[in-house]
Amino acid sequence: MSCISCLAFRQKKLDNSVEEKDNLHLKEKIGGENSSGASSFTFYELSLATKGFKCANLIGEGGFGKVYKGHLSKGQASQIIYIKVVAIKQLNLDGQQGSHEFVTEVLMLSLFHHSNLVKLIGYCSEGNQRLLVYEYMPKRSLEHHLFEPEKSKQLSWNVRMKIAVGAARGLEYLQCKAYPPVIYRDLKSANILLDHDFNPKLSDFGLAKLGPVGDNTHVSTRVMGTYGYCAPEYAMSGKLTLKSDIYSFGVVLLELITGHKALDLTRKSGHQNLVAWFRPYFNNKRMYAQVVDSRLEGNYPPRSLNHAIAITAMCLQEDANRRPLINDIVVALEYIASKSIRELNKRLESKPETNPN
Structure with a gap:
């Protein structure tokens, strides 16, 4: 289960607070993964992109987790079609709040698009892993x-x-x-x-x-x-x-x-x-x-x-x-x-x- 609707369903099970109603409202407006523009990645794909979350690829760290520079490739080993440079944030999940923030970010950036908002490329919600994939911003913060x-x-x-x-x-x-x-x-x-x-x-x-x-x-x-x-x-x-x-x-x-x-x-x-x-x-x-x-x-x-x-x-x-x-x-x-x-x-x-x- 990795579609956006499933993410919102998981959040409902974790948290029945008032804040959860916002996520349900957003989920209804999105209507499913295809309209969001964000792709679902496996943890293995993102691990490959960061070379196993190698320290040399670490570009940021905070209370939310760590951010790595990654390279997403498409195609077979003998014929790579393209390589996209991305920023991959691996969240520190601190109980329910961490899961809430993950769902909120996926849904918000799936709904709203502007040249002065960072673009969400995809996410991973495999097992207990929560990762977000963004466009890479070379000048950092x-x-x-x-x-x-x-x-x-x-x-x-x-x-x-x-x-x-x-x-x-x-x-x-x-x-x-x-x-x-x-x-x-x-x-x-x-x-x-x-x-x-x-x-x-x-x-x-x-x-x-x-x-x-x-x-x-x-x-x-x-x-x-x-x-x-x-x-x-x-x-x-x-x-x-x-x-x-x-x-x-x-x-x-x-x-x-x-x-x-x-x-x-x-x-x-x-x-x-x-x-x-x-x-x-x-x-x-x-x-x-x-x-x-x-x-x-x-x-x-x-x-x-x-x-x-x-x-x-x-x-x-x-x-x-x-x-x-x-x-x-x-x-x-x-x-x-x-x-x-x-x-x-x-x-x-x-x-x-x-x-x-």
């Missing part, structure tokens, strides 16, 4: 580039704004184009993957929830996600809304601007929580140049920086109702990104040419 010293210089101001725009478009699709709308619930730099041109794609939908519809204003659920990114009202009450993701997006914007982690226990007291540390600076433009990521070496348009921080401040409003809609965020960020390109190009053109003699 935004977290990797922001916080690995040897990588950070690749993230120019224009690239950072490009990533912000793409991530916002992915979120806009989930909130405005999908029905029912989807609350991502785990938006963070580690879950924003980058292709070879630094185009971002949202990944890891195991914690995603169907959002409120009709007269409902929120979804009640136990608090999940990553500390430092969770909206305060959700962390305190468990009431989840679309605006909860807007807060998390604001934290990612702040990481892009400052180059600091949402939560960094290696920093001194008062600086460890990024939002709490930066909040006093939001209304002090004279301090912006001192808190922007020093690795940018001043190569950013000051007006674009001001606008980016203004958007970030709105996203991080403690009152969820005062946070902007994702549509407005996309429009504002697209304007900043295009303006930044023009301003930086003008700056380069105005520089005097150096005479090598």
Whole structure:
């Protein structure tokens, strides 16, 4: 039994909680494996693709499990038709919750398709194994580039704004184009993957929830996600809304601007929580140049920086109702990104040419 309908049936046996109803709703909308576009793989096939899950192929690791680079081939040994490079996530199944996250991710990514959402190629649910097969993202995660010293210089101001725009478009699709709308619930730099041109794609939908519809204003659920990114009202009450993701997006914007982690226990007291540390600076433009990521070496348009921080401040409003809609965020960020390109190009053109003699 490996079809999507069977996966949902297994989940029903494991968990009769309120969260299981979301998966049943999704299963009804998909209507079977053929409409999902995701293929079913055997554990043997994925073991071959990763050379036995060899350490040399390990490209990521977290609480969810390990991610390996793999090569899927089609054809006989004497005549390989093609080889596809993929990322294979082997989940750590922690009881019912691990199985729930696996089913949720398969169903979510089977339903929803967008250029800024990572593509699910297939899955494996053989025995007690739970694996997911994604398109391979060669630049890995935004977290990797922001916080690995040897990588950070690749993230120019224009690239950072490009990533912000793409991530916002992915979120806009989930909130405005999908029905029912989807609350991502785990938006963070580690879950924003980058292709070879630094185009971002949202990944890891195991914690995603169907959002409120009709007269409902929120979804009640136990608090999940990553500390430092969770909206305060959700962390305190468990009431989840679309605006909860807007807060998390604001934290990612702040990481892009400052180059600091949402939560960094290696920093001194008062600086460890990024939002709490930066909040006093939001209304002090004279301090912006001192808190922007020093690795940018001043190569950013000051007006674009001001606008980016203004958007970030709105996203991080403690009152969820005062946070902007994702549509407005996309429009504002697209304007900043295009303006930044023009301003930086003008700056380069105005520089005097150096005479090598």
